[in-house]
Amino acid sequence: MKKKWLALSLTLAFASTSSLLYADTDADIEAGETKAASCVSCHGENGNSMVSTFPKLAQQDESYLRKQLHAFKNGSRKNPMMASIAQSLSDKDIIDIAAYYMAQKVSVNELPVMNDDDDDDKPAVSEADKKIAMDKLLAQGGDLYRNGDLPHEVSACIACHGPLAEGNEPAAFPALRSQHADYLIKTLTDFKNGERSNNAENMMHMITKKMTVEEIKAVSYRISMMK
Template identity: 70%
Template structure:
């Protein structure tokens, strides 16, 4: 029953709050927000950390402590929270001229264009097709929500997909997409998504 999952999950998620924040709205740019993320996606990622197919020094250890019921309860809890708008600066302080010396506006515009249209020349698919016009993702398909996620985390996720460091799902579509993206495109689209 969904309501009992959420209540149990709230208790069980107490040990996660130190990194993922109150109600899953992390305030640290390298710790992803979990609020309002689809529960099926969260469950998938926690199982991947637990079985070692996705690796992170902190999460791999945390996931070992969770059984199937914990994973279901915690995921239901975070999915029921509301994601907060980003209050951290979009651009890192040391990154005044990101993405090949272009100004900030041009970078954001490049990110918008890539998100909506992809890159026809290098065959990067349009993100909007799966992650939605508002970054809301697609719940039935377990395509994660990206809306208001921290830019630094998004850059790391895309860079890990690109290098293959993150490929827990053998048919991971993101692996194929990110391989075709330049580092400049990764930055631009991440900045744009963090403002959604």
């Protein structure tokens, strides 16, 4: 266990050092707003997307946004649409766009509701039972976020993303609070399946590969409610 925590500490130190590559350099927020005009169709006004599969960018740490835009640009993060957009951005464009989104206020999500089961052979679930099920899921997610699942070597999210999921700017670890649950579920699943790997020491894959589908859903819903 001590070796695992040592490895995590070294990873955090490496991430903090590497984030200096994206240190503030004459960021222009007004210019960033203009340059981000093409982002609105997917990421919404002021970086608050209306489509739950597209991430909110508002109030996201600048260092993380810069890191991801550079990753799309150099191909270390795969997404054809974002790669095409990032290729057209200069280093100064990336600095300005990241500063603009960091300056915006992230919107708060509504309390999630448990969906109906699509199986017609199963009896309908009452609204009261749905609420009980969602409360249980949120409680499970909160426990995972704060404490992890040490018997299964799943680290606590709080260690890197902060007590309120506010992120870690120096280490370029993203803010997660008030993010769409659907986007978080997809992202964690991509890390789990190895479809995304642009993070220090592939740490997120090492964590998520030990998480169940239910755990990913639970922690994603809980994070979406944090603010």
